[in-house]
Amino acid sequence: MTTDNSGDVRLSGIGKTYGSFTAVHPLDLTVPQGSFFALLGASGCGKTTTLRMIAGLEEPSSGTVHLGDQDVTRLPPYKRPVNTVFQSYALFPHLDIFENVAFGLRRRGIKSVKKQVEDMLDLVQLGEQARKKPHQLSGGQQQRVAVARALINHPKVLLLDEPLGALDLKLRRQMQLELKRIQTEVGITFIHVTHDQEEAMTMADTVAVMNAGRVEQLGSPSDLYENPQTTFVANFLGTSNLIEAEVDSKSGDRIILKAGGGKLTLPEARCSAPATAGGKVLVGVRPEKISLTHADDAGDIPEGRNRISGRIADSSFIGVSTQYVVDSPVCPEFEVYAQNIDRDPRLVPGAEVVLHWNPAHTFGLDAAQDIDAGVETVEPEEGVAA
Amino acid sequence: MAAVTEAPAPPAPATPATKPPRRRGRFTPYWLLLPGILWLLVFFALPMIYQGSTSVQTGSLEQGYKVTWHFATYWDALSTYWPQFLRSVLYAAAATLLCLVLGYPLAYLIAFRAGRWRNLVMILVIAPFFTSFLIRTLAWKTILADNGPVVGALNTLHVLDVTNWLGWTAGDRVLATPLAVVCGLTYNFLPFMILPLYTSLERIDGRLHEAAGDLYATPFTTFRKVTFPLSMPGVVSGTLLTFIPAAGDYVNADLLGSTDTRMVGNVIQTQFLRILDYPTAAALSFILMAAILAMVTFYIRRSGTEDLV
Numbered sequence: 001m002t003t004d005n006s007g008d009v010r011l012s013g014i015g016k017t018y019g020s021f022t023a024v025h026p027l028d029l030t031v032p033q034g035s036f037f038a039l040l041g042a043s044g045c046g047k048t049t050t051l052r053m054i055a056g057l058e059e060p061s062s063g064t065v066h067l068g069d070q071d072v073t074r075l076p077p078y079k080r081p082v083n084t085v086f087q088s089y090a091l092f093p094h095l096d097i098f099e100n101v102a103f104g105l106r107r108r109g110i111k112s113v114k115k116q117v118e119d120m121l122d123l124v125q126l127g128e129q130a131r132k133k134p135h136q137l138s139g140g141q142q143q144r145v146a147v148a149r150a151l152i153n154h155p156k157v158l159l160l161d162e163p164l165g166a167l168d169l170k171l172r173r174q175m176q177l178e179l180k181r182i183q184t185e186v187g188i189t190f191i192h193v194t195h196d197q198e199e200a201m202t203m204a205d206t207v208a209v210m211n212a213g214r215v216e217q218l219g220s221p222s223d224l225y226e227n228p229q230t231t232f233v234a235n236f237l238g239t240s241n242l243i244e245a246e247v248d249s250k251s252g253d254r255i256i257l258k259a260g261g262g263k264l265t266l267p268e269a270r271c272s273a274p275a276t277a278g279g280k281v282l283v284g285v286r287p288e289k290i291s292l293t294h295a296d297d298a299g300d301i302p303e304g305r306n307r308i309s310g311r312i313a314d315s316s317f318i319g320v321s322t323q324y325v326v327d328s329p330v331c332p333e334f335e336v337y338a339q340n341i342d343r344d345p346r347l348v349p350g351a352e353v354v355l356h357w358n359p360a361h362t363f364g365l366d367a368a369q370d371i372d373a374g375v376e377t378v379e380p381e382e383g384v385a386a
Numbered sequence: 387m388a389a390v391t392e393a394p395a396p397p398a399p400a401t402p403a404t405k406p407p408r409r410r411g412r413f414t415p416y417w418l419l420l421p422g423i424l425w426l427l428v429f430f431a432l433p434m435i436y437q438g439s440t441s442v443q444t445g446s447l448e449q450g451y452k453v454t455w456h457f458a459t460y461w462d463a464l465s466t467y468w469p470q471f472l473r474s475v476l477y478a479a480a481a482t483l484l485c486l487v488l489g490y491p492l493a494y495l496i497a498f499r500a501g502r503w504r505n506l507v508m509i510l511v512i513a514p515f516f517t518s519f520l521i522r523t524l525a526w527k528t529i530l531a532d533n534g535p536v537v538g539a540l541n542t543l544h545v546l547d548v549t550n551w552l553g554w555t556a557g558d559r560v561l562a563t564p565l566a567v568v569c570g571l572t573y574n575f576l577p578f579m580i581l582p583l584y585t586s587l588e589r590i591d592g593r594l595h596e597a598a599g600d601l602y603a604t605p606f607t608t609f610r611k612v613t614f615p616l617s618m619p620g621v622v623s624g625t626l627l628t629f630i631p632a633a634g635d636y637v638n639a640d641l642l643g644s645t646d647t648r649m650v651g652n653v654i655q656t657q658f659l660r661i662l663d664y665p666t667a668a669a670l671s672f673i674l675m676a677a678i679l680a681m682v683t684f685y686i687r688r689s690g691t692e693d694l695v
Contacts (some may be wrong), residue, residue: 057596077599090597094615103611104601151599 006068007033007156007189009054014063016049023049025213026062031157031191031206033068036183038192038204042236042374048087049194051159054191055084067156077109079138083150084159088166089142091134097121097145098130104153120152123182140171147179153188158183160192164199176202197237201225203386209233211270229272231282231365236374240284243308243330244367247275255364257283260330263364264306271364280367287335289361292324294344295352305356310334312351326355398525412510439650441668451664467653471677473651477639481571485579485628486621488572493583494613496590511580519574523641526570528644530560555582562644570638578627586620587613622689630678650674 006031015026016210024046031037039047052058054065056077064073083104091100101120102113107284110116117311121127124144134142143163150158163179164172180203183190194200200207201221208218216226217233228234231242243260255275257264264283273281285306298343301307310328322343326334338347338357347353441459445451464471496507514522529536537560541547549555554565590613598608614621636651643649650670657667 055600057600077596078602078604082600084596084600086593088591088593090591090593092597092612094612103598103603107602107607153601265649363597 005033008066008068009157009189009191010066011050011054011066012066014050014053014060014065016046016053016058017061021267022213022279024053027215027216029208029218031189033189034187036190036192036204038194038200038207039210040194040197040200040207040236041210045210047195047210048161050210051084051161051191051193053084053157054078054157055350057084064363080289081156082159083153083155083157084161085143085146085150085163087132087162089146090143091145093134095139096131096133097126098146100134101149101152103149108153115134116152120148123151123185124148139167140175143167144178145174147182151188154186155188157189157191160190162195162200163191164194164196171313172273173201179203201237209236209278209290211236227270227272227287227363228284230373231369231371232374234284234363234365234374235372239287239335241287241290241331241334242365242371243283244371245281245283245330247277247279249277250275254280257281260308260328262308262330264308265304265359266364270360270362273364273366275364277361282365282369282371284363284365285357285361288321288337289333290336290355290357292315292326292336292338292344292347293354293356294346295354296346296348298354304359306359306362307354307356309352309354310335312347312349312353314349315347317385325355328355390611394686415501423464437668439672440664440674442634443665447662456665459665459669460673463666466671467670468647470650470678471673472673473647474516474518474633474651475677475681477568477647477649478629478635480568481575481632482579482629484568484572484626485576486625489576489579489583489624490621493580493587496580496584497587497590504544508584511577515577520637523570523574523637526573526642527561530566530569532559536560561642562647564643566642567639567647567649568640571632571635574635574638575632578631579624582627583620584624586617586623590616619691622686626682626685630682633678634674 007341009030011029013026013028014024015022016024026178027050031097039050041047049058050168051061056075056079058074060073064071066072067081069303072082092103098117098121102117105113105116118130121130124147126141126144126148129137134145135162137145143166160179164175167175176199177194180188183203192200192204202368206218207221207224209216209224211232217229217256219227225231228237228240231240233242234242242266243259245257245264248256248263250256253268255266255268255271257266266281266283268275271281275281277343295309298309308328308330310326312324313327313333314325316323317340319340321337321339324336324338324347325334326364328334334355391400394454439453440451442453442455442457444453444454444456473537494513495502496511500507504616522650528534531537537546537558540549541558541561546558546560549565550557553561554568560566560569594612594616598612599605603611633649634651636649636655639649640655641649654670655673657663657670
């Protein structure tokens with residue numbers, strides 16, 4: 001399988017401008033054969049445009065698209081070995097489910113489609129619905145028809161444009177697993193566009209986070225989460241506490257930082273910005289990595305951990321965990337997620353606390369960026385193409 | 387502090403409405419329907435009944451007409467005027483077909499390609515309605531005049547030789563031939579074809595075209611397998627809106643045709659207004675109506691549009 005690269009998608013310098021507006025800045029991207037790749041970003045970040053350029057529905061203003069070794073940049077969509085699952089499914093309303101699924105096969109002149117269509121409908125568990133019209137099916141069923149209609153053609157690459165956007169939460173979870181199962185089963189390259197970071201992280205092997213027409217960072221979900229390279233990625237994927245700090249000194253492979261009168265330690269390997277003494281960096285830590293100790297017990301905290309003192313401003317109990325907002329001198333809204341294993345009854349709003357965490361969980365970012373980039377990730381489930 | 391062990395009391399059950407809903411409400415829909423029903427009664431049902439009774443009367447203008455249930459009038463009218471009936475259907479069908487052939491590409495362009503010019507083009511389609519039907523038809527007399535540019539051009543291109551051979555034109559003239567009548571009908575009813583076509587084309591989701599392209603359909607196949615089937619409601623209503631009035635039309639045949647191109651509308655008009663043979667005129671009207679109803683029913687059944695949308 002490693003020798004077969006016919007399902008590789010290679011974008012070189014591909015970009016799209018509409019008049020003076022740049023939807024996608026020239027970008028280079030290689031998606032290897034058989035991978036589940038997600039393009040993640042808020043609406044309007046250029047992810048759908050990128051997908052449509054791969055599908056041939058949008059002509060790139062610059063650059064080339066290769067599938068395997070074939071340059072498909074100038075090929076019309078109907079000549080590309082690529083199929084798309086559209087955002088609103090775009091099922092043909094005048095054809096029944098069977099004919100919708102058979103559409104691609106018939107267009108390629110395949111006469112005996114019955115067996116293949118039935119097998120495909122069984123794969124998506126819609127064998128019983130073959131003679132119904134699309135409007136007689138539920139949203140989840142329509143979504144599966146859209147997947148079946150694309151997959152039956154054995155495309156080199158399957159493109160999914162927010163395929164789960166119109167489904168409710170429970171169904172969406174179910175379909176995420178279903179799509180992942182199908183992808184593993186058929187081994188086709190999937191490129192998935194979504195604005196839902198959880199969806200991207202659950203399903204994809206590799207995620208590219210896009211922002212304002214550029215790829216901010218590319219990597220495995222855990223890599224992106226643990227080692228964000230920009231404030232946008234740090235804030236867009238999950239939540240990050242970002243502190244502005246000054247570089248004090250370096251000792252071995254560690255950087256010592258000054259922040260709000262205290263000292264913090266940051267492993268040099270986890271700092272994506274150049275750290276020179278006296279310079280500034282943004283220090284980040286994820287809320288679930290932090291432990292919370294009441295100020296009275298501060299002496300029990302082991303040596304060598306990063307500490308910040310503060311006062312609990314707010315706490316909300318959400319079952320498996322409790323989310324605290326801590327007001328500290330270095331950051332007015334420090335978020336801490338604590339597992340509800342042994343709850344300390346003294347940790348209520350107003351309590352003086354010490355936040356502490358393993359320095360290895362600290363990451364450093366370039367301080368020249370907007371510290372709040374990518375914070376607003378809550379968006380309506382819009383039907384507008386991003 | 388005592389723990390609250392009781393859940394807050396549920397809201398008191400809604401007391402059943404003691405007052406029955408006001409009675410007037412029940413009849414409101416019928417009151418609203420009344421003006422329309424009255425209108426239909428006075429201006430549609432009564433005239434129909436009157437025409438129906440006229441068609442089975444016998445007598446003469448001097449001695450007055452009496453209802454004698456003389457159904458033979460229908461048979462006489464049909465056996466005398468069947469050529470005009472046939473001609474009406476043929477001319478209307480030809481005009482409808484021409485309207486479809488001319489109107490479909492135009493409606494398609496307006497719906498998918500016109501962009502910001504869309505409204506302007508729509509106004510241009512409707513613009514002829516600002517002029518009287520009669521004047522527009524009379525204008526075609528000038529356009530198709532014997533020594534006008536159209537006839538000249540057709541002559542030079544030897545198109546008239548072909549149409550002469552087909553029997554659509556005669557001599558070196560277009561005016562007073564079937565071709566002129568069909569042209570007039572086509573021109574006058576074209577907007578009735580374009581508007582429903584446009585409406586149904588415009589409703590088609592553009593992503594369906596993309597989906598078809600994505601599934602290996604060439605642009606032509608996309609049209610054949612997706613766009614055209616989805617525009618069928620527009621095609622059916624457009625052809626009906628064109629065919630029905632065209633089959634009963636007499637103005638075009640009167641102004642652009644000759645005695646050889648008389649349609650059933652002309653016969654009815656003459657019977658009513660010149661010969662004053664009211665029973666025959668009424669019987670012809672009913673035959674025309676029944677024929678159109680039968681054809682339309684057959685057509686709608688065949689096209690199966692109730693399945694669409």
